[in-house]
Amino acid sequence: xxxxxxxxxxxxxxxxxxxxxxxxxxxxxxxxxxxxxxxxxxxxxxxxxxxxxxxxxxxxxxxxxxxxxxxxxxxxxxx
Numbered sequence: 046x047x048x049x050x051x052x053x054x055x056x057x058x059x060x061x062x063x064x065x066x067x068x069x070x071x072x073x074x075x076x077x078x079x080x081x082x083x084x085x086x087x088x089x090x091x092x093x094x095x096x097x098x099x100x101x102x103x104x105x106x107x108x109x110x111x112x113x114x115x116x117x118x119x120x121x122x123x124x
Contacts, residue, residue, distance in 0.1 A: 089116050 093113060100110035 085120070086116075089119055092119060 096111065096113045100113070103110050
C-alpha cells in the first residue's frame with residue numbers, strides 16, 4: 046500500500062508547490078544580488094574613507110589634496 050501511495054503523494058506535492066519553488070528561487074537570486082551590491086558599496090566606503098584620511102595627511106604636510114571619485118566613477122573602473 047505504501048509503495049503505491051508514496052509516488053502519488055510526491056506527485057501531488059510537486060504539482061501543488063510548483064509556484065512556491067519558483068518564488069523561493071527568485072528570492073534566493075534577489076538576495077544574492079543585494080548581498081553583492083552591499084559588498085560593493087562597502088568597498089567604496091572603505092575607498093572613500095582611505096582617501097579622506099590620505100587627503101587629511103597631505104593637507105597637514107602642506108600638499109594639495111587629491112580628488113576623490115564619485116561612486117559612479119569608481120564603479121566604472123576609473124580608479
